[in-house]
Amino acid sequence: MSLDNETGMDPPGIRVRPVSGLVAADYFAAGYFVWAVLIANLARIGYEEKTMYMAAYDWRISFQNTEVSLF
Amino acid sequence: MIIDFALSFYFRTLLNVFPFANNNLIDQVRDQTLSRIKSNIELMVSTNGGNKAVIIPHSMGVLYFLHFMKWVEAPAPMGGGGGPDWCSKYIKAIVNIGGPFLGVPKAIAGLFSAEARDIAVARYIFFMAMLVIMAMLVTRLHDDLYGCSLVHQYFTLARMIMLVTMNYMFPSIV
Numbered sequence: 001m002s003l004d005n006e007t008g009m010d011p012p013g014i015r016v017r018p019v020s021g022l023v024a025a026d027y028f029a030a031g032y033f034v035w036a037v038l039i040a041n042l043a044r045i046g047y048e049e050k051t052m053y054m055a056a057y058d059w060r061i062s063f064q065n066t067e068v069s070l071f
Numbered sequence: 072m073i074i075d076f077a078l079s080f081y082f083r084t085l086l087n088v089f090p091f092a093n094n095n096l097i098d099q100v101r102d103q104t105l106s107r108i109k110s111n112i113e114l115m116v117s118t119n120g121g122n123k124a125v126i127i128p129h130s131m132g133v134l135y136f137l138h139f140m141k142w143v144e145a146p147a148p149m150g151g152g153g154g155p156d157w158c159s160k161y162i163k164a165i166v167n168i169g170g171p172f173l174g175v176p177k178a179i180a181g182l183f184s185a186e187a188r189d190i191a192v193a194r195y196i197f198f199m200a201m202l203v204i205m206a207m208l209v210t211r212l213h214d215d216l217y218g219c220s221l222v223h224q225y226f227t228l229a230r231m232i233m234l235v236t237m238n239y240m241f242p243s244i245v
Contacts, residue, residue, distance in 0.1 A: 009101070017102065038127075038201060051119060053111050057104045059131055063138040066104040 003060060017058065022049065024056035105142050109151050112161050123163035125205070133170030166205055200232050 004011045018024060026036040035054070042052060057066050112124050128136040140158050143151035151157070 034129075051115065053115060055104070055108050055111070055132075057132075057135060058102065059135075061101075063135055064142075066102055067106065067142070068101050068103075 001060065008061060008065065016060075018056040020054070020056055022052060022054045024054050105139055105151060108139055109143050109153060109157075116161050123161055125163050126165045127168060128165065128170065129168040130170065133167045133172070136165065164205075166201070168201070203232065204228055 001016060002011065003009060010016070022035070022039055025034045026039060028034050039052065116122065116124055126136060141150075143153040143157050144155055146152055
């Protein structure tokens with residue numbers, strides 16, 4: 001989980017990336033829901049994968065560094 | 072149909088270790104998350120008959136989305152180059168949950184009630200509050216009179232919900 005002290009990005013040889021999709025944050029751990037109940041209830045009123053999008057991001061790095069392609 | 076768009080602070084991690092990977096090419100390629108968010112909103116709006124997106128950022132995601140809104144309207148290459156009207160073109164409403172805006176009144180109720188220990192209670196209040204806030208915000212957006220004071224509306228609502236929560240937890244002292 002820790003980052004490189006110099007660049008603030010990945011340490012050499014290691015990549016940690018956020019998971020995409022609704023499963024990225026439906027449950028934090030087994031039995032501890034985050035978005036699961038909201039997703040389930042939105043599904044009941046007609047939302048589906050086409051109309052819901054989970055924007056998971058890497059909270060370890062600075063906001064602008066979530067964008068850069070080559071550091 | 073309104074598009075839902077959840078911005079999440081929590082994530083599960085995938086740990087991939089590539090001992091032989093070329094650092095310059097693989098390790099330092101990042102996610103272009105802001106571009107993905109922009110493209111996804113544009114895609115979802117265009118595939119849903121032009122209905123704008125409802126954004127639900129949570130916790131640090133609230134600050135991240137503020138950053139996104141600045142970034143997307145800033146000119147390329149530093150920004151997303153969406154033009155000065157991108158947000159009003161694609162976003163219907165934003166429903167912040169637990170955003171760190173220099174403290175929130177709800178924190179007091181949270182401290183006293185320890186509501187996170189009891190998922191059933193937290194779950195009930197969370198969902199009711201979500202529904203109320205979403206309904207109020209969407210209604211208010213249609214109303215020209217209140218259209219420009221969304222933040223004020225939100226905090227009035229947050230105060231109301233906090234009082235209801237306190238009243239529910241501690242009927243004797245509120």
